[in-house]
Amino acid sequence: MSKGARLHSILLAGGLLLAGASPALADLRMCNTTGSRVGIALGYRDAQGWITEGWWNLAPRACETLLRGTLAARFYYVHAVDYDKGGEWTGKSVMCTRNKEFTIRGIEDCLARGYERSGFFEVDTGEQKGWTIQLTDTAGAAPRP
Known part of the structure; x- marks a missing residue:
């Protein structure tokens, strides 16, 4: 949203970049490890095609289940905004x-249909039954152009 937006990272549960599996749960969960309130939009493919949904509002250092049950897709797409x-x-x-x-x-003709076009990052769940994505703030990162 902001042209001078700070870069953020996505962490694995194990500490690597991206997202980590959560073997105990069969849900798609999002954890906000930052000190800011965060808005989440999610994109994925279901039986009828592409769908995007939003906004989930996550408090600082909180987790929320975005989709309940066994994951139906391998790839999910996330766009998140730091409100604070x-x-x-x-x-x-x-x-x-x-x-x-x-x-x-649908993901086509966003502007013509009265929507905004937003960039989403891909999360590969590796066909796990459940997955947890952790958002983290990278201190000192360069501004996004």
């Missing part, structure tokens, strides 16, 4: 969003 400090977690996959709560079918 500015900045966002983005990626190269472009999907449709809007500023208020939404469920949008």
